[in-house]
Amino acid sequence: MLRVEGLNVFYGAIHALHDISLTVNDGEVVSLIGANGAGKTTTLHTITHLKEAQSGIIEYNGKDLRKAKDNTIISMGMAHVPEGRHVFRDMTVQENLEMGAFILNDKAVIRKNMDMVFEYFPRLLERRRQSAGTLSGGEQQMLATGRALMSNPKIVLMDEPSMGLSPLLVKEIFKIIKTLHANGITVLLVEQNAKMALSIADRAYVLETGSISMSGKASDLLKDENVKKAYLGA
Amino acid sequence: MPDQIVTFILQVLNGLKIGSVYALVALGYTMVYGIIKLINFAHGDFIMVGSYALLYTMPIMVSLGMPAWIAVVMAIAICVLVGITVEKVAYKPVRKKGTNMSALITAIAMSLFLENLAQTIFGAAPKPVGTIFTFPDMIIGKVKVNGNTILTIIIGVSVMIALQFFVRKTRLGKSMRAVSEDGQAAILMGINKNRTITMTFAIGSGLAAVASLMYCASYPQATPTIGAMLGLKAFVAAVLGGIGSIPGAMLGGIVIGLVESLSKAYIGDLTGGVITSAFSDAIVFGILIVVLLVKPSGILGKNIGEKV
Numbered sequence: 001m002l003r004v005e006g007l008n009v010f011y012g013a014i015h016a017l018h019d020i021s022l023t024v025n026d027g028e029v030v031s032l033i034g035a036n037g038a039g040k041t042t043t044l045h046t047i048t049h050l051k052e053a054q055s056g057i058i059e060y061n062g063k064d065l066r067k068a069k070d071n072t073i074i075s076m077g078m079a080h081v082p083e084g085r086h087v088f089r090d091m092t093v094q095e096n097l098e099m100g101a102f103i104l105n106d107k108a109v110i111r112k113n114m115d116m117v118f119e120y121f122p123r124l125l126e127r128r129r130q131s132a133g134t135l136s137g138g139e140q141q142m143l144a145t146g147r148a149l150m151s152n153p154k155i156v157l158m159d160e161p162s163m164g165l166s167p168l169l170v171k172e173i174f175k176i177i178k179t180l181h182a183n184g185i186t187v188l189l190v191e192q193n194a195k196m197a198l199s200i201a202d203r204a205y206v207l208e209t210g211s212i213s214m215s216g217k218a219s220d221l222l223k224d225e226n227v228k229k230a231y232l233g234a
Numbered sequence: 235m236p237d238q239i240v241t242f243i244l245q246v247l248n249g250l251k252i253g254s255v256y257a258l259v260a261l262g263y264t265m266v267y268g269i270i271k272l273i274n275f276a277h278g279d280f281i282m283v284g285s286y287a288l289l290y291t292m293p294i295m296v297s298l299g300m301p302a303w304i305a306v307v308m309a310i311a312i313c314v315l316v317g318i319t320v321e322k323v324a325y326k327p328v329r330k331k332g333t334n335m336s337a338l339i340t341a342i343a344m345s346l347f348l349e350n351l352a353q354t355i356f357g358a359a360p361k362p363v364g365t366i367f368t369f370p371d372m373i374i375g376k377v378k379v380n381g382n383t384i385l386t387i388i389i390g391v392s393v394m395i396a397l398q399f400f401v402r403k404t405r406l407g408k409s410m411r412a413v414s415e416d417g418q419a420a421i422l423m424g425i426n427k428n429r430t431i432t433m434t435f436a437i438g439s440g441l442a443a444v445a446s447l448m449y450c451a452s453y454p455q456a457t458p459t460i461g462a463m464l465g466l467k468a469f470v471a472a473v474l475g476g477i478g479s480i481p482g483a484m485l486g487g488i489v490i491g492l493v494e495s496l497s498k499a500y501i502g503d504l505t506g507g508v509i510t511s512a513f514s515d516a517i518v519f520g521i522l523i524v525v526l527l528v529k530p531s532g533i534l535g536k537n538i539g540e541k542v
Binding site: 048050079080099 | 423
């Protein structure tokens with residue numbers, strides 16, 4: 001469903017991504033792991049058009065995403081949970097979720113989706129009238145994830161959902177990703193927590209200073225000596 | 235009721251009147267700043283555009299047999315058009331290529347351009363603006379209140395309530411807040427940022443047109459530089475309230491209006507004639523300096539924390 005081929009991205013003179021190629025098939029959870037600064041976030045930003053690519057192909061269900069307008073990506077069924085959550089801090093939890101459904105017009109569908117999000121994250125229901133800035137880091141991550149689900153996406157791009165969260169909350173977030181997977185939603189997951197990311201993914205790519213150095217079945221990568229040494233702390 | 239209290243009430247009403255003008259103009263500054271982080275120095279000149287629009291459309295409307303207030307609608311439309319054009323022609327290209335500093339200089343240039351253009355077209359001499367509305371004076375007890383003052387306050391307050399409703403309750407208004415808070419996240423939600431910016435300029439310019447109507451009701455003269463001082467004071471109001479904050483702009487406008495009016499009335503007596511009412515502008519700008527020193531983010535502004 002998502003195919004990236006020969007992607008090159010620059011920040012000024014810095015060549016951030018070298019010939020990145022990856023695919024995500026329908027219903028898969030694919031992880032993109034790598035060290036800080038390897039280009040994981042840049043990859044996601046380029047896919048959803050927050051960042052312009054120099055060359056390469058980004059194709060989603062046969063559509064050329066590089067030609068799409070930045071704000072139309074979500075209408076194609078692709079939602080992006082950005083790194084650092086980026087909730088609308090001065091808006092309430094409910095308003096944040098409404099913004100997640102901005103592209104939908106049917107009030108009944110919006111309400112249904114909001115009920116679904118509250119079922120995933122009961123904490124958000126408790127805090128629906130609170131402004132998002134007052135939520136804890138974990139709750140904000142829940143909100144950012146829930147906001148992305150409001151548009152009925154087919155694929156969700158998640159950028160470092162575990163960042164800054166306690167181990168307990170990390171587990172909770174990963175449980176949600178599993179549930180999404182079980183419900184047929186495709187996930188492209190970017191993570192520094194390689195162990196967690198590999199344990200729930202079908203396949204994975206390893207990004208090293210802007211290039212893909214390894215790829216394969218996540219279960220194989222978990223056993224790979226190099227991956228173990230570099231990313232799993234073993 | 236003693237005369238002093240009557241005077242005081244009248245001064246407060248005057249302050250509220252000019253304060254609601256400042257508030258409407260300050261809203262334009264603050265909304266545009268919130269969304270593109272630009273101090274639109276040409277915003278004050280939109281008031282000037284509004285006053286000339288009123289001046290020239292009113293006789294046309296009357297000669298066409300329509301009521302004079304239709305001119306208000308025309309003035310708003312013209313201001314909105316000018317505001318959107320300035321954004322599209324001058325600011326948008328600079329925003330794409332340049333830095334914040336070049337955008338700021340472009341804004342100052344647009345302000346000078348509009349003032350000089352007006353001077354070329356309409357001449358430098360002040361022109362009288364016809365009366366659009368007159369509201370009968372009201373007598374409450376011993377207090378005789380100017381009807382236009384009351385009407386100006388009513389218009390200002392109603393427009394502010396309507397704006398709050400728009401921004402808090404409607405889908406478009408919320409999307410505007412979303413872009414203002416986090417442009418990138420808003421794009422990911424499918425919100426069209428450019429269209430939201432256009433809408434913000436349209437609303438800001440429309441408010442400036444209403445402000446010019448309110449201002450001309452008390453000071454019915456159009457000049458090419460009518461918006462310069464008015465705009466500057468409204469900018470002070472926006473900074474005082476916390477630039478980027480909509481309630482802040484409203485509060486800042488009212489506070490500046492009251493300070494100006496009350497200082498004009500009482501500063502001479504309070505200081506035994508050392509500081510005269512001629513200093514009221516200096517007091518307004520003095521407040522700006524104090525605010526910048528004590529609470530740079532303004533009364534209702536937020537300190538923007540580090541992004542994590």
